[in-house]
Amino acid sequence: EVQLVESGGGLVKPGESLRLSCAASGFIFSNAWMTWVRQAPGKGLEWVGRVKGASGGGTPDHAAPAQGRFTISRDDSTNTLHLQMSSLETEDTGVYYCVREGYNYGHHALEIWGQGATVTVSS
């Protein structure tokens, strides 16, 4: 069974850092493009960024709001995706989803979603 399980969410103060992780199982992780999507309370979906699979060189792409503050990385030896977030702002509050992108259903389709990790940034 394909599974994505996020961890590391919590309550932090503005300016602090937080690292989310996503444990993947049930598929060949190294081949998969992996993406982070977030959703602020009561708001829509927002693409945070991705890290390509082996065929794409394993390189990351980050959305503009995440540039310079967020870093997406992967550890293919442990089948884990990471999102390192620094200088967090209240606007970063929301649910962060780990998502498998374009594995079975073509490029850039967000096929499998984790249950999400809740991040709350508040003083």
Next chain:
Amino acid sequence: QSALTQPASVSGSPGQSITVSCTGTSSDIGGYNYVSWYQQHPGKVPKLIIYAVSNRPSGVSNRFSGSKAGNTASLTISGLQAEDEADYYCSSYTSNTNLVFGGGTKLTVL
């Protein structure tokens, strides 16, 4: 990258058909056939229902269909059912290798 434009809400009666539009630019929807649609019920995880403009993943009802004309993509739900009441989001690949989402459309089944 600005979000794609979707209507905030649409509604329909059981058995009817509804269409949700998603408007972008030539740098996203108009330039690539990588439009996807997602369904999200309240408190639930989003689910892929359409990929590559008009393709359905395995297990998704054929009442859901997608299309694209120019810079606008559309999701049509036919034979509307109560269980279709949810939020719907479009997304597209963009010229700067990113993904961009629409703001979401709340579907109400009357």
